[in-house]
Amino acid sequence: MSPPLFISMPGNEALAARLVVRSGGFLVPLDVHTFPDGEVRPRLMQDVAGHSIALVCTLDRPNEKFLPLVFTAAAARELGARKVGLVAPYLGYMRQDKRFHPGEALTSRTFAALISGAFDWLVTVDPHLHRTPSLAEIYSIPALALHAGPVLSEWVKANVPRPFFIGPDEESRQWVADVAKQCSAPFAILHKERRGDRTIGIAAGDLSLPDDVTPVLLDDIVSSGGTVIETIHLIKGLSRHAPIVLAIHGVFAKGAEQAIRDTGAALVTSNTIPGRAAAVEVDRLIASAIADIMR
């Protein structure tokens, strides 16, 4: 079999390069030309005929990324690639899986249908599944959801003395409990009430923290930062140690990352979305899944 080829969409070069090294494949340089009117024209700079392809494109801020991504996938296919898969460490459009109000678009389903039409397989990390129990419910292609819990746990074990995990809401319970267990550490779950995109309320209940622990606020996504900042303020009243904010996906709406840092908390995310906070590598996890799926 010909070796697997990787293509990095703009911004994903570092992860793609590391996946190439781990997988023993090759990187196909991609030239994405942007015309003065805002349209793009991707060009694969090497022959892909007969090869299995993994396109690397994390899908935060998906609107602008979507067409260039799909154009590149279509080109690879037309130029004779055997199978074209998508490695999207962060998968966008997972929130709107039901109509909360009449007339709303089911963006997660439509997005899934578009991606399923363009690719043969999908690998992602901890998609933000709510009411949709599995990706297979909305993706018609093989869609593998990897779990960052183990690599987060390893990072905490190596870097945090006496961690005490705090989950911001019930939704986080299952995997906060899991990470805490892997670290043999205690955890608590707070109660969150969402009042809008940027307004939330958090209640600590009867939470009290032992004096010598490091509070680790664990969430899957940090976007507006509202939940995190509220929680940090609450924790600060309970502990003399500055909390560590640990998240899988650092989506960071404009200004959010700085606002979190301004609280004095440490901020660490996985590298599903590149950035200053992206210290925990999911590369090995992804490389191994790609090897399986391409086999």
Place this chain on the structure above:
Amino acid sequence: MSPPLFISMPGNEALAARLVVRSGGFLVPLDVHTFPDGEVRPRLMQDVAGHSIALVCTLDRPNEKFLPLVFTAAAARELGARKVGLVAPYLGYMRQDKRFHPGEALTSRTFAALISGAFDWLVTVDPHLHRTPSLAEIYSIPALALHAGPVLSEWVKANVPRPFFIGPDEESRQWVADVAKQCSAPFAILHKERRGDRTIGIAAGDLSLPDDVTPVLLDDIVSSGGTVIETIHLIKGLSRHAPIVLAIHGVFAKGAEQAIRDTGAALVTSNTIPGRAAAVEVDRLIASAIADIMR
């Protein structure tokens, strides 16, 4: 039959409202919510079940517009609309209809396939067809290309004394000749040599202009403005009247509109893309095509 419903994507409100008036239909308000992380959630604010729908969305700067548009179309369909059509007075991604270099994506075909998958029909105005002789070659849905020539001719007849039309290149000959004929006016075609996205050379050959004419520089699209500005400078040496730049689609890359105005030329486009220059209305043309296609 239930009356046709129109939905305006953000930025297309004025055209949609005028189409509603001309067509005797109704406008369905659309609420496009943008989350802090850049994802959107469109919501149709009225029932659309059983109705025929025309979604109005001109497709300059298409990358950011694509997902919100397709989400809205899918929602209308899921909510029981009979047919969902797209009114895109300007149709993007028409330039790349062949691989000029190995490995290039055929963006026009992939884009056409995506639009064809999301809509039942398409109405547009003078798509920038090059080697693709007709939209039917790449669009698998009924796709109607209207011609702005007649409304441009009417505008010139009403507003320009003694027009002399100038086409910037051979590609423009056919319809410059057509508009000139409808105005009973003379025309000339220049020779253009493209050296890059923003670099062109223009030769006047033996063009000389009668002393009393108003030069009307006619092109289908103005984007970077490079062609137009070169041509204006060339014309200025040949005529004592300031030229009028007349185009169907005012795409205008950043700074282009001002750069053209800075030459002293008048700038007039159709309203396929809203803007300060959009003085020539294609509304009647579009309304009549929609009425036909929805019948």
